[in-house]
Amino acid sequence: MVDNEKPKNIGVYLCRCGGNISDVVDLQSITESVKGENVTVNIQDYLCSSAGQEKIKSDIEKGKIDRVVIGSCSPKLHLETFRSMVKGAGVNPNLLEITNIREQASWVHDKEGKDSVNSKVRGLIKGAVARMSSIEPLVPLEKKLVDRTLVVGGGIAGITTALELADDHEVILIEKQPYLGGHMIGLSKTFPTLDCSQCILTPKMVAVHNHPGITMHTQTEVADVAGSPGDYSITLKHSPRYVDIKKCISCGACTRKCPAGAIFLPFAQTVPQAYMIDMSKCDRCGACVKICPRDAVNLDAKEEITTISVGAVAIATGFEPIDPSFIEEYNYPSPNLLTAIEFEEMLSAKSKTGMRLQKADASFPERVAFVLCAGSRDFTGKGRKHCSKVCCIYSQKQAQLVKKMKPEAEAWIFYIDMRSAGRRFEEFYHHTQEKGVNYVRGKVAEIIPKQDGTLMVQYEDTNLGRKGREIFDIVVLCPALIPSAGTKELADRLGVPLGDDGFIEEKHVKLDPVNTLNQAVFAAGCVLGPKDIHDSVTEGVSAAHKVSQFLGKGMILIPPEKPMILECNGCGDCVKACPYNALTLSGGKAMLSPLACTGCGICVPACPIKGIEIRNFTRSQLKAQLKAMLEDAPGVVVFIDPYAYAAADIAGVNRKQYSSLVRFISLPSIHVLDADVVNAAFEYGATGVMLIEGTTDEKLASRSDDLYKTLKKDTRKHKKPLRYSHIETAQYEKLTDLLNVFASQAGAKAEKRSRKEKGEEKGEETMDA
C-alpha cells in the first residue's frame, strides 16, 4: 500500500500570494524547520503564475523531486491546475496536495500573534509532508456518462439552457407551473429597452415546445434523486392537468360549457397550448368531457411518478418575492397595496384586468408610489441582507409606464440608493427623471391604509432632512427576491451547497459562476442570486456550454480514494453498513463495486477485523500526518468533510477570525474515522478533537450520532474533549463560533490537566491558553 520502492523526494512550495500569506506567516522560518534530507522547500511570490508552476515543473524534470506539497490558497482554487501541470511533467496527480495556509491561516489568524500562526502553519506543512511520504499514486476510475440533461425550471434561464443544449444533447425540461415562461411571462415591458416581455419570450417558449431534442414536462417536480454524478436516476412527480396536452387544440368549447368556470387556459399565449382544470372549482358535471371534440379531458387523472436517467442537471429554479406581510408598518396585504410582481402581472400576458392598470375599484390611479427595498438590505434577520438588484430599474420602468398611460398621473419612487449600474441603465434612470417621476431618497417608514382605499405614506426626504406625508392611490412594494420554494430540498438531493442567503453556491464566485460544487450539477439564473433577463440568459448560455463540455467527454472521472479490502472473514458487516450497496459478498469475501462506491468510508470502522482501509486515507497514513502535525506544538484537531471545508473557505474569504490552535484534517467523509485514529490524535498531543461534517446526504448524516457515541466511548481514557457538529457550507459563521468555543474549552481543560500533572509529578509541561 505504501510505495516503498524508490526514494521519495518531496518538494515543498510555499506561496507568498503577494503578501496575502507572507505578511502574516514567516515563510522563511517554516522553510528552515521543514527542510530535510529528502525535503526541499522553495518560496514563490505567486505559485499559480507561470513562473511558479515552471519552477515546480523544472524541479520534477531535473529529477530533484517526485512528490509535491504546496502551501497556498484553498485547493478549491488551483488544485486541478497544479495537478494537471505535474501530470504533464510525469508525476501522478495524486502525489500533489495543497495545504491551505491562506483561507485557513493567514486570512483568519492575522489578529493573533505571529508565533501562534507560524506554529500552526509549521504543523500543517509538516503533517502534509509526512502524509505525502506515506501516500500512494492512484489513477482515477472512469465511468460512462449518460448523455442526457435534466433542466429544472422553465423560466428564461432554463429555456435558454435547454435550447442552447438541445441541438447536441438530449434535454428534459421540467417546470412546476402548468406553463413555460417563469416570472418573465408575467412581466409587462422589459427594461431598459421597453420591449414587451411576451413578444421576445413567446418564440423561445414555442421553440422549446417544438424542439425534437427537448422533452418538456409542466406541473412537474423532482421527487427524488438516486445514482451518482454522470449517471443519475431521478424520480419526477407530475401533477394532473386533467386535460391531455397532446390532444387539446385549445378550441375553448370546454370553457364555454363549464358552469363552474373551472376549466381554463392559463393565458392566451400559454405554452403548452392546452386547457387545464382547477379541481377546487370543478363539480365534476362532465360537461367538458362531453363537449371536447378531441376527447382530451380526463377528470380522473392522477398524480404520476416517472423515473428518468440523466448525466447532468442544470438548476434554473429562479426566485420568488418575499412575502412583505412581515413588515408590520407596511400593512401588507391591503387594498391597493401591491407587490411589484402583482403590478407587473396586471400589465402582462397574464393580466386579469385586460392589461389595464387599475385600483381595487377598477378606476385608474392618479398617484402611484414605488417603495424599494421592501425586505431587502435588512441585517436584523427579519428580512434579507442582500440587495435584490433589479428593483431600482424595474420600479423606474413601472413608473414610466404609469406616466405613459397618463402623463398627468404622479409617480413617486422611494429609494435608499439608486443603483443603476450596468450598460444603458444610467441612461434609463436619466430618462425616467426627465419624465417627471419624483424620486425621494429615503426608505418609507409607514404605509397606512385609509377608509377611502387610499394609502398614506410617511417618509423622510433625507436629501432635505425633512419628514413627509403623502396620499397615494396605489403603493407598489418592491420585495426582496429570494430563492424559490423548494430550492433547498432540490439542492440537498443533488449534494449542492447553498450560501447563507439561500441561493446556490457557485464553484467559484467569479471564475466558475455556473458550476456548483457537484461536477455534474450546473445552475443558471436567479437561483444563483437576483438578476435581470440579460444576465439570466448569459448564465443559461454559459451553463449549457458547461454541461456540453461535461457531457462531451463521454466519461466521468471518479476519485480513486476507494476502500481496499485487505483481509476478510466473510462476516458481511461492511455489506450491511454500506449505504450505497457498493459492497457484496462473493465466494465468502467482500467485493467492492467501485463505481457505486462514494468513498464515504463507513465500511472502515464497520469491519471487525480492521481489514478495510480507504486508499490514501488509511489509519497509518492519517496517524503519520497527525504525528508530524502535532510534533512541535499541540492543537485542536478538526476532521472535516468537503462540504464543511467549503464553509471554512468562506470563513477565510470573509476574514472571520478563529483560534489558530485549530488544525484541519481534510477527509472524504468523517465516517472513515475509528477510535484508532482519534486515540492517536490525543496521544500525539491534540488538546481536543472535533468531527465536522457538512454533507446533506441523509444516508451519512443519519449515522453520525452513532459514530460520535462510539468514538466518545472508545476514546474516553484520554479525558480530552471530543465533539461532533453538522455545519453546512452556508453556516461559516456558526463554524467559526464553534471552533472558538471548542478551542478555548479544550485549552482550559488542557491547562487544568497540566496544572494537575505539575502538582503531582512536578512536570514542566506548558500549555497555550
Next chain:
Amino acid sequence: MQKETIIPESRDNAFRDLIIKMPGGENLLTCMQCGTCAGSCPVSHEMDYTPRQIVRMIQLGLKKEVLNSNTIWICTTCFSCSVRCPRGIYPTELMETLKPIAMKEGIRNKNAKFDTVFADVVKKNGRASEFLLFSKYSISEPGMIKQAPFGISLITKGKLPLSVAKMDDTRELEAIFKLGEENDGMETEK
C-alpha cells in the same frame, strides 16, 4: 420652518412645472442630489438651503420656502456649480430665474432688500457707490446700525469715498431698468 413636515398642501406642482420651463430649470428633474453644486459653491455655508436642496425643493414644489430662502440672493454667480453639474443643470441661472419671482410674490427679506437698494443706486447714478449702498441699506435694515462704527472708521481712513461717481448719459440704463421692472417685477425707487 426648516423642520416642517412635507404634506400635499405644502407642495405646489404648478411652481415646479413653471420653473422647469424657465432658464436654469431645463434639466432640473434629472438632478440626482450628488451635491457637486453645494460642494463647489464658495458661499453655500451662508445659505439657509444649499443649491442642491433648492433643486430638490423645486422638484417637490416647496414654493414658499424656495422663494423665501436667502440662497437665491447670496449666490455670487461664480458659475462653479453650473460648470461642474454632471446633469447639465445651471443653478446660477436658476437663482436668477427665482429672484424676480420672489419679488413679484412680494418677498422682502433682508437679502432681497439689499439687491433692491443696490439696483436703486445703480439706476440713479449709472455706477455703484459703496457709501450710498451702505447708508441706504442701513435705513431699510435697522440692524445695520451696529455696523456704523465700522463704516465711520472706513470713511476716516479714506476707504469709503463719500463722493459719488455718475454716468454722463443714463438714458440707455433707464431703458434697461424699465424693461426689468415691466417684465421681471424688478422693484426700484421711482
